[in-house]
Amino acid sequence: MSSASRQPPRVLIVDDDARVRQAIQWALEGEGFVVETAADGQAALELAARRPPDLVLLDMTLPTLDGYGVAQALRRDHGPALPILAVTADGQAPEKARRVGAYAFVRKPFELDDLLAAVRAGLAEDAGQETRDG
Amino acid sequence: MLLTDAVQVLAQAVYVGLFLLALARALRRPERANREIALFFGDASLIVLLGALGSVSPIGRLPLVVALGGALLLALPYLLLRLLDAFAGVRTAYLRGAEVGLAAVALGVFVLPMPQPLWYVVLAVAYFVVVAVYASVGFVRGGRRARGVTRRRLQAIGLGSAYLALDILTAGFAATLPAWAGVWMTLGGLLGLASGLSYGVGFAPPTWLRRAWQEPELRSFLERLPRLAHAADSASVVHELQSGAAATVGAAAAIGLWQEDEQVLRFYTAPDLRDRIAAAFGSQTTALGFRLNEQRDAFDLLPGHMAAGQAFAEQQPVYLPDAPAADPAHAAFYRMAGSLASLATPITAGSRRLGVLIVYAARAPIFADSDLELVQVLADQAAVVLESRLLSDEAARARAREEADRLKDEFLAAISHDLKNPLAAVRAVAQVLERRLQRDATIEPERLATALTNITLSTVQMASMVDQLLDYARLQMDRPLDLDRQPTDLVALARQTVSSYAGTSERHELRFETQAAAITGQWDRARLERALQNLIGNAVKYSPQGGQIVVRAWTEMEAGRLWGLLSVADQGLGVPAADLPRLFERFHRGVNVAGRIGGTGIGLATVRQIVEQHGGQVSVSSTEGQGSTFTVRLPLDGQPDAAPPPSPPGPAAGEGPTAGEPPPQPAGPPHLQPAWRGAGA
16 A cells, blocks of 8 residues: 555456456556456466566466466565465365465455455555565 | 805895986986986896896796896896987987897797707897997997086996996806806906996986086186186176186086166177077067167076076076977077077075076086086186176276266366356456446446446356256256257358457467358257357367367268268367267366366267257367367258158158258258368358
8 A cells, every 4th residue: 555655566467267357457457556467377477577566366277377386486486475366266275375375365256345455465465574665 | 155145235236226216317307318217227127126036936937037037138238228329329220220139139038948058148148248338338438528527427327338248248158157157146246236336426426426526627617717807897707707617517608697777687699699589589579588789799688588587587497408399489599599408597696696607508418417516506606706796896886976976076166166257257347347436437438348348248158157057957867958940050150159259369360161151950059059169168278378279160971961060170288088088978077187277077068968969979089289179060951869860751762872962051062071171261
């Protein structure tokens, strides 16, 4: 929230469903975030490598490289501090999401308010840990 | 001479005892062989009786009675020859010759004076010995052709006959060389006892002896059993048991396996037997208890029919020495199968009825009791093998059920996952718009249009999923789809479906190719569209790296029918060869995608259901890592479902490829090869 005053936070949305991707993008852009999107894990990792995001919104069910694989690769490339918010459509995913180091999870279909709150919480935590704005 | 007397009495007792046994058996089972055995020992016992009469009563010493005793003695080798004929066959000329010889020597007994002339004694003894030795050799030879217990028994009978011949020879010496009478008498007594005991062993062997004789055959059968543990299926187990039983008994053998669910005995026989039954009995087949199933190498028999069905129904052995006579209704079958003598015994493990073992041959077995005993031992062994086989099959079925349950759980998880994506999109888009309106009440028209389109498409997607679920429920219950057949153009349908997918993926180049202007058939448009959607959806989903997806439509003549074909080819992950055979089964997903790419595993099962209900087929060719091509074939000549094509009404009832032309449709002429290459659409 404090970060919004200076540079807008960069959020990377990874989801293979184009409509879900677009809806989240609109919502986040409406809140002033800079948004990038990827339809699969490979594209996500490439984007993240080019310009490290402040937060990754990661769908757990992806073609080829699944959400868990993407999360592990992100941890490897960007360290433990990068906040990953897991988005899942199945009931058992939350534990697994936590195991790969997501700080929170949101279940589809989500309430937009819940999603935005989770994103803000992740960015605040991130800011607190790295003291980027300090 | 007390010892000589004792030996003689003992030999006589053995003969009389054997007669009583043979008589009892002949009364119980008046088959020819049993009658002949009783006759032979009856004759011998009568001789003993007349001899005994001579020593206690003057009547026995009357010349006529003594002569009668002599005639009966001379009849013995002839009866032996008849016995051999019943067992192994004797040339008719030899039988007639023996009859003439018997008549001649017997006549001599009555007409010649009492100390008979030497030439007659020599002649009579020679006749006896020649016939008895011939019979002896015949039994031993018959034994060489048989195996196991039967062989040993025939050998014993042959030996008994040889002793009998020697016995008479000593009597001849006693008559011609009276100086040594005592020696001859003693030797004759011993030989008589030896022949009696040999006959006893041959005709009525004690149980322990039979067991010992059975042992080598049984062992060779048992040695086959361990191999059965690796047999691929019940049919191979049965085949192995059959050939083992056949080799052990020395006759043909068949096993009928009880099919609990169908209530029939299934025989895995020579491949052509089933067809021969169908050809030979035609409409009577069912009345005779035969059921001809789909498997070409097996036929079914109802319990209660024929020796096998009767043995199974009554749970006790059935022996038909002359099956066609005993069961005239099935006579033709018995002759066809070369099973004129049948011996059937149930295969039962505890109280579990597993089937029936039948041993059959063109000729009745020489010792049915021995064979029956052996067959029962084999049936018991077969029961052990078959039961363990059934238990392991049941365990495999239970595992398959668990697997199906697991797949069903995964399906439920996947379908809820798939439904939640469009739900999430709808809710998120709606809430974004709501938020906008609450803040500043302006939304750019383009964004609003996109948002509304997304909502519409998501609900369309969900509606289609619900339809799929409903069809899936029908698939689960094995209920047919209620097809809404109407003139449907495959070309238009494919073009439209392809274009509706065109915008959904940036990585894929989606193309439709055809040369046909239209391919119109009586089909359920919505169902075919869903089938095509599933195939295109799969092509997109399973080629995550992108690439071309080409949909093609064409027509083909095959088996005198015109088919409309539709194929969807991708350059994606492909299907592992091991998954190909089960690809169209519900819930089955390729090992290279399961757990990685979301999916319910019913898409292809639905495609198959839809296509097959149209009377068509769906097939796949795929190379893992290079892509897959799914091809749908739909009958174009308007025949409903998969029924065999009835001849179309009208003057030209279809013969030849051109007579079965499709109903009027604007499509080009049917080509055997698709002509779409290079022709964009």
